[in-house]
Amino acid sequence: MKKFFSDFKEFAMKGNILDMAVGVIIGGAFGKIVTSFVNDIISPLIGLLTGAVSLDKLSVTLKEAVMEGEEVVKEALVLNYGAFIQSIIDFLIIALSIFIVLRLIMNAQKKLEALKKKEEEEAEEEEEETELSVLKEIKDMLSKDSDNAE
Secondary structure (H helix, E strand, O other): OOOHHHHHHHHHOHHHHHHHHHHHHHHHHHHHHHHHHHHHHHHHHHHHHHHHOOOHHHEEEEOOOEEEOOOOEOOOEEEEEEHHHHHHHHHHHHHHHHHHHHHHHHHHHHHHHHHHHHHHHHHHHHHHHHHHHHHHHHHHHHHHHHHHHH
């Protein structure tokens, strides 16, 4: 049993698991922000354009409720297309935000890789120049020695 708990602790404390947990928490908070943005800003604007009070209230009643006096015997069958549209807008905003963040990260990585490659090429050039200069010095020394020997 101790082995099980120690294995679980090792698994749970790995960096990737902790990073993922932080990502899930931040993602949940971001989802709330986007939902609020859609519900409180975008939906009223769309509602204003469509003439509806609120986007999520847009619906079509497919079958009226069956009433017996003031008591509802059978609920109405309602197609809530406004809530569906609102969910699509939520998704599109989240997808766009993730795309923008990932694109920024990928561009930064490309620039970093290009910078590293450039530094490596410069280091290789310096190394080649150093080797070449040493070989030239040796050649000069040998030519001086051969001139002195004559």
